[in-house]
Each structure stands twice: as structure tokens, then as C-alpha cells.
Amino acid sequence: MNATEALCARVVRRLYRDSVALMALASSIEKREGVLRVGAVMATPANLEVLDRSGMRPVDLVAAPDDLLLVVRAVDEAVAEEALAAAEAGLTTTENRADRDEVRPQTVADGLAVGERPTLATVSTPGAYAPVVVEQALRAGLHVFCFSDNVPVADEIRLKRMAVERRLLLMGPDCGTAVVDGVPLGFANVASPGPVALVAASGTGAQEIACLLDAAGIGISQLVGVGGRDLSEAVGGLMTHLALEMVAQDEATDVIVVVSKPPAPQVADRLLERLAGLGKPVVACLLGLPDSDGPVVVRGTLEGGAAAAASLAGGALVVPDEPDATASPAPVRTGVLGLYTGGTLAAEAKVVLSRAGVAAQILDLGDDEYTAGRPHPMIDPSARVQPVLEAGARPDVGVLLVDLVLGHGASADPATPLAEAVVTARSTAAADGRELVVVGSVCGTTGDPQGIEGQRRILAAAGVVLHPSNAAAARYAAALTGARPVLTQEAQ
Amino acid sequence: MSQPPTSAITNVVRLPHRIMVAEGPRPWAHNQPLRVVHVGQSAVLLEREGARSAPELVAVTAASRGLVPGGCCLPDVRDFAGFRTAVLRRPTVDLSGWASLAARQVVTVDLGIHPRPLDPAAVALLVRLVGQNPPDGVGRDARRDGLHPLMDPDPLRRLAGPLTRAALASDAGEVQLLLRQLIGAGPGATPAGDDVVIGAVAALDAATGTALPRARAHVARAHLCAFLPSLLSATTRASRQDLVAAVEGQFAQHVHVLAEALTDPAAVPPALRAARGWGATSGIDVASGVAGAAAAVLTQHRADRRSA
Numbered sequence: 186m187n188a189t190e191a192l193c194a195r196v197v198r199r200l201y202r203d204s205v206a207l208m209a210l211a212s213s214i215e216k217r218e219g220v221l222r223v224g225a226v227m228a229t230p231a232n233l234e235v236l237d238r239s240g241m242r243p244v245d246l247v248a249a250p251d252d253l254l255l256v257v258r259a260v261d262e263a264v265a266e267e268a269l270a271a272a273e274a275g276l277t278t279t280e281n282r283a284d285r286d287e288v289r290p291q292t293v294a295d296g297l298a299v300g301e302r303p304t305l306a307t308v309s310t311p312g313a314y315a316p317v318v319v320e321q322a323l324r325a326g327l328h329v330f331c332f333s334d335n336v337p338v339a340d341e342i343r344l345k346r347m348a349v350e351r352r353l354l355l356m357g358p359d360c361g362t363a364v365v366d367g368v369p370l371g372f373a374n375v376a377s378p379g380p381v382a383l384v385a386a387s388g389t390g391a392q393e394i395a396c397l398l399d400a401a402g403i404g405i406s407q408l409v410g411v412g413g414r415d416l417s418e419a420v421g422g423l424m425t426h427l428a429l430e431m432v433a434q435d436e437a438t439d440v441i442v443v444v445s446k447p448p449a450p451q452v453a454d455r456l457l458e459r460l461a462g463l464g465k466p467v468v469a470c471l472l473g474l475p476d477s478d479g480p481v482v483v484r485g486t487l488e489g490g491a492a493a494a495a496s497l498a499g500g501a502l503v504v505p506d507e508p509d510a511t512a513s514p515a516p517v518r519t520g521v522l523g524l525y526t527g528g529t530l531a532a533e534a535k536v537v538l539s540r541a542g543v544a545a546q547i548l549d550l551g552d553d554e555y556t557a558g559r560p561h562p563m564i565d566p567s568a569r570v571q572p573v574l575e576a577g578a579r580p581d582v583g584v585l586l587v588d589l590v591l592g593h594g595a596s597a598d599p600a601t602p603l604a605e606a607v608v609t610a611r612s613t614a615a616a617d618g619r620e621l622v623v624v625g626s627v628c629g630t631t632g633d634p635q636g637i638e639g640q641r642r643i644l645a646a647a648g649v650v651l652h653p654s655n656a657a658a659a660r661y662a663a664a665l666t667g668a669r670p671v672l673t674q675e676a677q
Numbered sequence: 678m679s680q681p682p683t684s685a686i687t688n689v690v691r692l693p694h695r696i697m698v699a700e701g702p703r704p705w706a707h708n709q710p711l712r713v714v715h716v717g718q719s720a721v722l723l724e725r726e727g728a729r730s731a732p733e734l735v736a737v738t739a740a741s742r743g744l745v746p747g748g749c750c751l752p753d754v755r756d757f758a759g760f761r762t763a764v765l766r767r768p769t770v771d772l773s774g775w776a777s778l779a780a781r782q783v784v785t786v787d788l789g790i791h792p793r794p795l796d797p798a799a800v801a802l803l804v805r806l807v808g809q810n811p812p813d814g815v816g817r818d819a820r821r822d823g824l825h826p827l828m829d830p831d832p833l834r835r836l837a838g839p840l841t842r843a844a845l846a847s848d849a850g851e852v853q854l855l856l857r858q859l860i861g862a863g864p865g866a867t868p869a870g871d872d873v874v875i876g877a878v879a880a881l882d883a884a885t886g887t888a889l890p891r892a893r894a895h896v897a898r899a900h901l902c903a904f905l906p907s908l909l910s911a912t913t914r915a916s917r918q919d920l921v922a923a924v925e926g927q928f929a930q931h932v933h934v935l936a937e938a939l940t941d942p943a944a945v946p947p948a949l950r951a952a953r954g955w956g957a958t959s960g961i962d963v964a965s966g967v968a969g970a971a972a973a974v975l976t977q978h979r980a981d982r983r984s985a
Contacts, residue, residue, distance in 0.1 A: 250914075
């Protein structure tokens, strides 16, 4: 042994890690320059004895079987201590992972080799690589949730045809949300189980409906995202039709809702014809279309779609228009600006304001135009701070409309940066002798990890006038301009 | 479709549609919050604070993991997903609301392994497949990476046969020596050596009265189990509970799958495939225990017949 060689140890009290995680950690630390040997084990007597026999047991070690022991032999003490610090950080990183998985496969082949036979793959690679991975998964007989965007439409068509032939779901590309057999994928809210299945070509649209149904005590059976282009003329609703077939056969599903921005006319005709023959009550929630009650119930807002579905499921969605926070109800005669993180929520606000005859500027800050090279604002809510601050300084803006989207995948605390920006923007407006009324809604459920009540409290304390739905918030904004709000039938 | 009601106490953890539990006290009977220790893909590990006589840990598992002693299993995939999500960021959870479940929603499962005829071909196949450095690859990877021998479970897995032979020979000294080598040995939270011992005890229970005369099996089992209580302090809490259950004749449902595979060669490959999904290496560690012990039992059985 070299004279400077050192053996150093750290004991992490009552920490559990599986053997594969510990082996991976030890292997990684052992590759560091100057590190000779690493042990990462539970400090049981049997393990300590083996360490002792190999000269790896530190003297004066105090540890119990439920403690995790990290031991490093290195060329000198400094290297050993650095390696230990890195090892401990590695354990902490594992600890901070939300779910602390036993196994986390990185490729389709890995996933197939682990555990009992998997049924679904999540693909979240850069768009250029996604088609290859999706094809691998489909050929392996897996349903696919494809979060990746920038996938060429020709690949999307080819892969969706392949999926349809195999009767496999290809959710996406650019699919933001799904809940399949109770398992949330992508941005998904923790909605209670219930009888309504959603087939969605719009992510936050599906989330809003799921949350409204949850709040109404109805719940959802499945939420199948199909990707924003599925109902385009080019793709022709390939996956929407397969998903509809599947949820129609799903025993837990009594009512089906299709959510989308208005599809291409020919695709819409085929879709409505298909929906009429599904054999289960259906709501087509196609943003901006007039409400109608034919063989297929059509609603032009998310709130209207949720209310119709609730009614078909034997329940009721009641959306009072009174805000749950105090605010000046005096009409303001200045313009409405919407700063949204959810694209479909922004689209719904446009529909509601347009129906009320209010011209407004509604921005989807999650659009590619605003997110190039930065995270989506649902993940990084600070992206909305600057536009909100700027709104406070604009004399032409009297009403600011905002959304807040909770659930898996979304920021852990989206309310705080928005609330802080709102306080500053309102102060800026007040200093200029104006009132900026900020109106919004929270798309979330009581089961969401962020804590919906806490998030609401933060916004309310900042002066945001909160409504139970995005449509209700938009109606309130319209009313503030003096326009007469137009309610959807069921939500009145 | 009616909604499952919400627990009046937690207001987050909804009542599941169905729960599987073992015979004995229900995990939710203690009317106190349980600390969330570990949230995995197929199991949530909870800790009951201040418990003395009852098990310290409660494992709430998915159908893919099956029921484990002292725990409860939520067979409906949505129930488990909902529960897992509900506890992800909570320090504690209160299950006492589950006491209001209707009797028909609570399925009691017998976790005892009952005697069955061992098929020599099935046992030989299990031994062969387990011994082929199974695809979990932990031992192989540990050696390839030049890691400390402690990280390699294969030497521990090979001790199941010698342990069972010593127990069958009533060699108390050898049993004690091998148990000291096995209990608590292995890097992870459920040391590989413990899983090997559990597998060996399960194989003895499966062979009782079939491949082994009842009295002989009881004696061998008594030898194995006599020393275990004194060694429990030498392993982790999570593993201790499984060992106590094994001594009492209770085994996780996934151990039953392996015991059943001893009766039919066709059942061996699927049982091993399933075992690879139980924890990081636990499934193969238990399978090694079952295989090594069953092979030793059959060898003894053949020797007894020859001498008779």
C-alpha cells in the first residue's frame, strides 16, 4: 500500500437503495481518477466482515444494518473525500427523483428485458430520432406515448398506419398528456377514476376537461392523447379512430369525449359520422364550433364539453360565474390581454371572448414562437414573468387573463412566480393611475402534487380573481369590458 | 359507474375497489399514520411508528408485485396508480379509512406454501437456468467492472444447496455457519443472502410430505429456523420482516410462483421471467434459494430410496 493511500467512509443513516443502484454508483465512482476501490453497501455484520477481510473496513466505524455505508480507498485522502462527496451526491440525486424507481430502462430493448412484459413505451427523444425509436417500440408490440415534437408528418403517417395495423396506440408525436389505465403520462392531472373517456388532439384541453369532470365528482376512465396533427387533413384522424374504437370497447367507459381544435372539414365529417355510430354517448368538443345537440353532442368550449359529458354520465357540472376572490367588479373600458401557458386554454379564451364580441390579444406562451431554446412555461413558469410585468406598464391593457396548469410534469410551484409578477404589474398600473384586473383559473385537481388549494391561495393573495374554469374566467373578463357574457347551455 | 368514496381522514388516498391481505391483523387496523419510506413502481413501503409486536413495515403493492407478508396488495392497476400518486410527496399516510371497506372488497389470501409433488425435470431446469448467470447480470457486471466481491450475489446464491443439505443432515453447526454467511450479506436493502434463505425455506415447505417425509422436513426446517431469530439484528429492517414471515410459514405471492414452478418444467421459464422483475436482484436470489434447496431435497430423496 502506498504511504499516502487513504481509506475514507461515510454512513448515511437509514437509507434504502437496491443492489443495482448501489453497484452502478460504485462502478461510476471507481472510474474517478485516483480512486482504487469503492464499496456501497448496507452496513450489516456480514457485509462488514467481507469489507474487513479485504481491508476495506474503516477503523472505529459505527453503523447499523439499516445504514448505508460508502467506503472509498484512493491514492490520497483528498481524492477519497471528493469521491465520497460525489457518491453521496449520487445517492441524493436518486433520492430526489420523484418516484425512486427500482428500474429505469433507457431503451426499448432495456425495457423489454426488465420485469414482466411491458405494454407501453414513452418516447421523449429529439424529434429526428423519435421515428426510429417509435418504430422499434411498435414492432415490439408496445403502445407508444411520443412526447417528442418536430417529427416529420410523413413519419407520423407511416408510423400511425403501422400502429393501426397492429392495433396499437401511437399517442403523438408531440403528445402532451395521457392517462392510460390510471397511469399518468406526460403532463397529466391526478383525476379520479370515472366513466368518461377522453380522446384528445389537444393537451391542455383534455387536462381542463379531466379536471372539471374530477371537480364535478365524475372522473375519467381513460385519456388518450393522439397528437395535435392527428385530425389534420394529412393524417386524417388515423389514431383518433383507433382510440375511439378502443374506448368504445372499454368496460369502464360509459361516455366518450373527443377534444380538438376544429379539424379539417373532410376529417370532421368522417369523425362525426364515426362518433354517431360508436354505440356510446359521445361529446365532440371542437373548439369554436357552434354548440349543437344532434346524434353527436357538439360543444365549442372545453367547459361546454365537460358539462355535456357530466350530464351524459348522470352528473352535473356547475360552474358559478362569481369569482371566489374579491375584486373590483366595475367595468373597465380598456383591452383584454391573455398570457397563457396552455395552448388550448388560450384558444378557448379566444372563443369565449369572440362569442361575447370582445376583441382581445390572447398569447399562447407555450407556442414554438416563444419557447425556442427554452423550457415550456408549464415547466418553467418564470418565462411568463416578463410579459406580465410589461402588461402592467401598458395603458391599453385593463384586464389580464392567465391560466395555471398543475399536474405531473408541470412546475412544482407555478403560482409563486406568477403571483409575484402580478403584484408588481398591478403596482405599476396603480402608480400610473390605472387598475389592472388580473383574472384566471387553475387547471388542476385536489390530487395534483402541487397542492391546488395552496396554489389558489398564492394567486388570490396577489389579487388574481379566480374562477373555477378557464371559460368562466374569460366570460368574467368579457363582462369587465362591458360585454354581455354568453354561457354554454349546461354551465348556466 | 359509481365513484369510490374518499377517505374521510386523508382526503387524498381514495378507497380502493379491492384489497388483498394475508390472514391476521389488517395493516390499517392500527389507526395511526404510516410514514412513507419508499415509493417504487410496484410497491410503496410504509412504516408504522411505535409498533412493537406488529410488523414494522407495511408494503402496499401492485398486482405485478403481488401480496407480501404484513402488507396489502391493490390488484386494480388504477387503484395502485392512484395510491402511488397520492403518497409520492406525502411524509405520512393514514389508511384507517380503509376499515370501512365492505367485506366483499377485502380478499384474504393464504400465504403459506403447501406441499406439492416436486418434478425432478422442473427442478433440474430451474437449477440450470438460475445457474446460467441469469440476465439480471448483476454478478457478471460486478466482475466485469472489477467491483468489490461484495457486489456479486452469485457466491451467496450457490450456498442454498449446502445450507439445505446441512439442515437435512441435522448439522446444526454447519447450518449456523452458513446462515451467518448469508444473513445480511449483499449490498442492497434486501440483502441477497436473506432472499436465498427465504427461497430455501419455501422449497422445504413445498417438499414437506411429498419429496421429504413430513417428520424429516420438519426437523430440517426447525434447524434452519432455530438460528434465524438470533440473526435478525444482523440484517435490514425490510428483510427482517420477510425472514420472520418465512419462519412463520408465510411467503410473498411471488415466492409461491417459484414454488409452483417446481412441479412443472413448463412453468419454470415464465416464473423466472417474472422473478427478474421483483426488485433489483431479489427475484433471482429467491429463485436460487428455491432451486438449490429443491435440488438438495431431491438428492436426499433419491439417496433415501436407494438405502430403503
